[in-house]
Amino acid sequence: MLTRVGGIDWCVTEFIRVSDRLLPRPHFHKLAPELRDGSRTPAGTPMRVQLLGSDPACLGDNAAFACSLGAPVIDLNFGCPAKTVNKSRGGAVLLKEPELLHAIVAEVRRSVPAAIPVTAKMRLGYDSPDLALDCARALAAGGATQIVVHARTKVQGYKPPAHWEWVARVQDVVAVPVYANGDIWTLEDWQRCREISGARDIMLGRGLVSRPDLARQIAAAQAGRNVEAMGWSELLPLLRDFWQQARRKLSPRYAPGRLKQWLAMLMRSYPEAVALFAAIRRESDCEPIDRLLGVDSAALVERRSA
Structure with a gap:
């Protein structure tokens, strides 16, 4: 529904949890119903299928199946901070293992058609950003064509501030586009994030839910148009x-x-x-x-x- 408001280039499904088997078609359609409609929202915004898990082979098989159902892009989640997810070796806990990140992305990249991009989302680390640059290198070397960086560790959760300066550090060590994410609630936040991170592109989460026209405001500002906030x-x-x-x-x-x-x-x-x-x-x-x-x-x- 938010994509109807405008300004959104693409969106990502809720993560589809992959553990030890090939998931059936109804499971994908439940969490990614847009697959039935050309992988676009009713407003026409392209939708990417997001997978979460830690088994490279199983993720590769499910990614390939998602592509056969119409997924135009496979996105891999290495950022979820939820305790239940991390306990079962999913999301941000994998940031402790850059080698595993590389193995997952490489296997998914090998398993899906060459024309299907593989992207990834990460945080700065589990409890510290010490491995952030290694993780980013691992994702890019494995074949990720874009990396979204939520500029906090798992332990920091959603507590402000987001450390946007780390987005710039990540971009310095990889040759693929890096998107900034975290604590972008207003047009002014976006402007500050862009100045600090140097990121050309951003991903919005909670900020868009709380201000449904935020992407539209940002798109207008980027184009040099008048910004009129939604009343x-x-x-x-x-x-x-x-x-x-x-x-x-x-x-x-x-x-x-x-x-x-x-x-x-x-x-x-x-x-x-x-x-x-x-x-x-x-x-x-x-x-x-x-x-x-x-x-x-x-x-x-x-x-x-x-």
Whole structure:
């Protein structure tokens, strides 16, 4: 839905966890439904398939299968800081082993068609940035054509600040493009990140969820156009659409929580989101939320039944 707002060049799926087997087609379609539609969002934005795991051969097999389903790019996640993921040797914990990073990327590169790029995302390390440059070299030498650097270690999690100066250090040691990521919440953050990191390109995560037009603002600034921030009146139809999708796809028990999650992020940028969150904070039924958002409950139930 956010890709409809504009300014986004490409997006990445939620990571698909690969452990010890070739995953079935329905598993890929569940986490990457865009594969059914030319690997593009409904707005037409290209989508990359992201894999996470530690077994080179198994990742290679699943990457090849993803390509057969239509994945235009395979992205490898070496940045996830979640404890459960790291405990099962996935994500940022692998930054302790540059040799394994190289083996994974090289095997995936060997397994997928030559025309399919392989990209990677990393953090600065697990508990220190001592191996950051070695990890970046390993990824590039293995065949990664782009590297996204979340400028914090796993231990630092999402605590500010992001150390954008390390993005520049990584770019100095690899010949592939390096993208900056982390703590880019506003247009001013992007400008400072660009000055400090020297990165031409960035990846947005939480910043785009909390400010849906951030990519559009950045694209306008890059092109030398006037930057007009999205107002609440432009955002509200997206919020209604999000709620309607949650109502159709989730049980009534879980849909309100999903809306509250997004509103909690939007509160960072919109005072109106603070008021709306306060109004629905204690609501667990969908109908009062329908009324607050001006959504037709009966039509939603009808579509859900159909």
